[in-house]
Amino acid sequence: MHFVEVILPLSLAKTFTYRVSETEYHYIRKGMRVAVPFGKSKIYTALVIEIHQNKPTLYEAKEIHQILDENPIVTEIQIAHWQWIASYYMCAIGDVYRGAMPSALLLESETIISQKPAIFVDESLLSDDEFLVYEALQQQNSLKVQDIINILNKKNIFPVIQKLIDKNILVLQEEMLESYSPKLIRYVKLHSKYDSNEGLEELLATLKNAHKQKDIVMRFFQLSASEKKPITVKKLTEVAKSTSAIVKALIDKEIFEEYYIQVDRVNFSGKTKEEQLQLSEAQQIAFEEIKKCFSEKEVCLLHGVTSSGKTEIYIKLIEEYLETGKQILYLLPEIALTTQLVARLRDYFGNKVAVYHSKYSNNERVEVWQQVLEHTPKAQIVIGARSALFLPFSNLGFVIVDEEHEQTFKQVDPSPRYHARDASIVLANNNKAKVLLGSATPSIETYYNTQSGKYGLVEISKRYGNVMMPEIELVGLKDKYFRKRMSGHFSDTLIEEITTALSLGEQVILFQNRRGYSPVIECLTCGHVPQCPQCDVSLTYHKHKNQLRCHYCGYSMAKPNNCHSCTSVHLTTKGFGTEQIQQELVELFPNAKIGRMDQDTTRGKYGFEKIIDSFKNREVEILVGTQMLAKGLDFDNVSLVGIMNADNMLYHPDFRAFERSFQMMTQVSGRSGRSEKRGKVIIQTYNIEHNTIQQVVHNNYEGMYKEQLYERQIYKYPPFFKLIKLTLKHRDFDKLKEGSMWLFQVMQLNLTIPVLGPEEPPISRIRNEYIRTIMIKIPQNQSLQGTKKTIQKMMNSFESVAQYRAIKIAVNVDFY
Ligand code: ADP
Ligand code: ZN
Ligand code: ZN
Numbered sequence: 001m002h003f004v005e006v007i008l009p010l011s012l013a014k015t016f017t018y019r020v021s022e023t024e025y026h027y028i029r030k031g032m033r034v035a036v037p038f039g040k041s042k043i044y045t046a047l048v049i050e051i052h053q054n055k056p057t058l059y060e061a062k063e064i065h066q067i068l069d070e071n072p073i074v075t076e077i078q079i080a081h082w083q084w085i086a087s088y089y090m091c092a093i094g095d096v097y098r099g100a101m102p103s104a105l106l107l108e109s110e111t112i113i114s115q116k117p118a119i120f121v122d123e124s125l126l127s128d129d130e131f132l133v134y135e136a137l138q139q140q141n142s143l144k145v146q147d148i149i150n151i152l153n154k155k156n157i158f159p160v161i162q163k164l165i166d167k168n169i170l171v172l173q174e175e176m177l178e179s180y181s182p183k184l185i186r187y188v189k190l191h192s193k194y195d196s197n198e199g200l201e202e203l204l205a206t207l208k209n210a211h212k213q214k215d216i217v218m219r220f221f222q223l224s225a226s227e228k229k230p231i232t233v234k235k236l237t238e239v240a241k242s243t244s245a246i247v248k249a250l251i252d253k254e255i256f257e258e259y260y261i262q263v264d265r266v267n268f269s270g271k272t273k274e275e276q277l278q279l280s281e282a283q284q285i286a287f288e289e290i291k292k293c294f295s296e297k298e299v300c301l302l303h304g305v306t307s308s309g310k311t312e313i314y315i316k317l318i319e320e321y322l323e324t325g326k327q328i329l330y331l332l333p334e335i336a337l338t339t340q341l342v343a344r345l346r347d348y349f350g351n352k353v354a355v356y357h358s359k360y361s362n363n364e365r366v367e368v369w370q371q372v373l374e375h376t377p378k379a380q381i382v383i384g385a386r387s388a389l390f391l392p393f394s395n396l397g398f399v400i401v402d403e404e405h406e407q408t409f410k411q412v413d414p415s416p417r418y419h420a421r422d423a424s425i426v427l428a429n430n431n432k433a434k435v436l437l438g439s440a441t442p443s444i445e446t447y448y449n450t451q452s453g454k455y456g457l458v459e460i461s462k463r464y465g466n467v468m469m470p471e472i473e474l475v476g477l478k479d480k481y482f483r484k485r486m487s488g489h490f491s492d493t494l495i496e497e498i499t500t501a502l503s504l505g506e507q508v509i510l511f512q513n514r515r516g517y518s519p520v521i522e523c524l525t526c527g528h529v530p531q532c533p534q535c536d537v538s539l540t541y542h543k544h545k546n547q548l549r550c551h552y553c554g555y556s557m558a559k560p561n562n563c564h565s566c567t568s569v570h571l572t573t574k575g576f577g578t579e580q581i582q583q584e585l586v587e588l589f590p591n592a593k594i595g596r597m598d599q600d601t602t603r604g605k606y607g608f609e610k611i612i613d614s615f616k617n618r619e620v621e622i623l624v625g626t627q628m629l630a631k632g633l634d635f636d637n638v639s640l641v642g643i644m645n646a647d648n649m650l651y652h653p654d655f656r657a658f659e660r661s662f663q664m665m666t667q668v669s670g671r672s673g674r675s676e677k678r679g680k681v682i683i684q685t686y687n688i689e690h691n692t693i694q695q696v697v698h699n700n701y702e703g704m705y706k707e708q709l710y711e712r713q714i715y716k717y718p719p720f721f722k723l724i725k726l727t728l729k730h731r732d733f734d735k736l737k738e739g740s741m742w743l744f745q746v747m748q749l750n751l752t753i754p755v756l757g758p759e760e761p762p763i764s765r766i767r768n769e770y771i772r773t774i775m776i777k778i779p780q781n782q783s784l785q786g787t788k789k790t791i792q793k794m795m796n797s798f799e800s801v802a803q804y805r806a807i808k809i810a811v812n813v814d815f816y
Contacts, residue, residue: 298428
């Protein structure tokens with residue numbers, strides 16, 4: 001008898017055994033996919049992780065339907081890594097498998113597919129089976145895979161669907177809902193009427209008196225002769241020292257034509273930057289130190305102040321690893337940042353850079369997956385957000401985790417709740433690769449690891465080009481309000497500085513922390529604030545849509561005209577967010593061009609890119625934004641950064657509040673004065689003397705670190721204690737209360753370490769489910785694996801209590 005052991009893409013911790021024929025047995029290798037029946041009538045794409053001859057004892061093994069791959073598409077290193085993730089983060093291996101693979105590779109009977117809209121299909125190129133599916137989709141908008149099984153009257157249909165997806169005819173339904181599209185870059189070329197090179201002389205003659213336009217056209221000719229690649233509007237205006245308005249005029253005259261290419265899909269003609277990147281002395285020293293560090297250690301932290309030129313050091317290191325032929329993984333905290341970086345890296349490495357993240361279409365993700373698997377030069381460097389670490393690397397040599405302190409590296413939901421930085425270090429170890437963590441404000445955990453000698457540490461304390469660190473001025477809000485020096489949320493000092501910056505043609509960034517500043521509608525008569533019917537939170541007022549929305553479940557309603565509690569019509573908006581700051585700005589600076597960057601304005605297509613671009617192109621003078629501003633953006637004309645209110649970050653009830661406040665303020669400040677002139681930062685606060693604020697002012701990372709580390713030790717937090725947070729949910733309040741108390745007591749009895757709770761979190765009901773949390777703190781001297789086993793056992797016995805079975809538990813290891 002012959003069997004395979006497989007992982008199913010379901011939230012199941014076990015692997016399953018299926019029967020295969022002898023021929024199949026000799027054909028199948030670990031890492032291939034097979035279509036298997038499961039449950040009554042479902043079909044799933046399973047992953048083979050073992051081939052054996054051990055008959056399962058508990059159940060009769062079913063036969064697989066079909067082998068889906070000719071070669072493994074998942075490597076053994078990967079499988080081992082996924083098993084580590086499942087074990088470390090206490091989640092089902094099926095969750096990891098499901099989260100790791102592009103969903104096009106995970107077809108199942110329930111998958112819904114439709115035809116890609118607006119495409120031309122050459123029916124003669126379709127096989128009979130493919131044609132039948134295609135034809136069926138002319139009658140119906142979408143089909144379940146199960147329907148197709150019926151139409152074709154056979155079980156082995158995944159390859160048919162896969163082919164149709166590869167041919168770009170079918171898409172998975174989920175994708176249809178995705179609104180994300182990567183950034184488009186604007187290019188210009190000569191208008192097509194000059195395609196034959198005729199009329200060029202006349203063209204220049206017509207521009208005889210338009211010097212600026214003529215100049216830019218001449219520059220265009222020069223550039224196209226020397227670069228032999230598409231020319232961006234940005235490059236052209238830079239080289240010609242001209243403006244986009246003049247390019248626009250030429251487009252209007254039909255001399256130029258504009259066109260757009262998706263930034264990360266541009267194919268360069270192989271020509272990369274010729275003038276070599278020259279590291280500054282400080283960068284060169286850091287570069288050498290990092291290499292030296294790698295001869296002794298696996299992981300190194302590059303702690304370089306904002307604008308010290310960390311990216312350029314990464315580029316130099318990548319260059320060296322490229323020569324060894326190894327693969328390189330570059331992780332970023334935010335998808336929105338990849339476009340900026342990709343453009344920068346493509347300048348150096350041309351076609352060797354691939355991009356991968358969860359918002360990519362299935363086709364694109366499968367394409368990169370294959371490239372990495374086959375180890376093609378096209379994907380030798382992979383840039384991506386956290387999910388890129390699931391790619392089938394087999395020869396990884398170097399991993400960069402940029403902005404390693406960012407909490408977005410930790411996945412919160414759904415499971416696997418992994419930390420991409422930590423998981424990538426384990427992945428690198430399995431590949432014998434080196435890891436470079438980079439940040440201007442390292443996380444306490446990482447810095448602690450450098451102090452204990454586990455990681456190496458390289459520091460740069462100067463900005464590139466000897467640009468000075470910005471000058472930070474504190475403005476005391478208490479005093480300003482007392483002396484009536486405030487206009488709305490703006491102190492006279494801040495207004496003065498903005499006025500000066502604007503008058504010098506410089507740009508301004510204003511930072512408003514999102515947390516706790518969602519605007520709401522309040523009744524002036526009875527004080528009622530509309531609440532979400534399904535969650536215990538106030539509804540947020542969205543002015544431009546004239547709507548109230550729940551940020552937790554998406555519930556929305558039109559803005560009411562009268563109070564739902566007392567029917568009064570006297571309603572007011574309360575709280576202040578970026579929107580209100582923007583409004584106040586319009587009144588204070590009626591002539592300034594103001595932009596806003598927050599969840600609202602960046603939601604739409606290209607939202608983020610548009611705002612960043614218009615700010616870079618100086619079409620916007622003052623940019624108001626939330627945390628998004630803190631993440632590694634490089635603007636060269638910003639001379640002033642204003643932090644509207646530092647206090648609400650500081651007093652967030654979270655053991656990381658001070659660390660985060662320090663990081664946020666330092667990072668936002670770091671956007672100021674990145675070129676010659678020294679930048680300025682104004683921080684408005686009620687707590688001028690607060691240690692964290694003083695540490696920001698004096699750029700005193702060490703001081704922040706030491707203080708926070710001390711607190712962490714006293715109050716039993718990381719890095720001294722590992723945190724595991726259990727979140728229990730149920731629709732029945734009393735049952736949840738009772739169940740979580742039961743589990744808590746069992747844990748307290750059986751674990752000799754701190755167990756806290758069961759706590760009702762500040763938001764204790766979401767989507768009509770009540771929530772309780774239990775926090776477990778595991779000290780350094782205690783076996784982590786052993787404790788996790790005990791916890792798992794107790795959760796299992798919890799599940800075996802009939803009345804608690806319906807209570808869901810989410811486990812979050814290394815809760816952030
Ligand atoms: P960081 O990531 O440390 O904040 P960046 O890598 O974004 O800093 O560099 C800051 C600015 O300095 C960027 O505009 C970058 O192009 C420029 N820069 C840094 N190093 C160099 C170098 N060696 N040569 C030219 N420009 C550099
Ligand atoms: Zn009322
Ligand atoms: Zn809600």
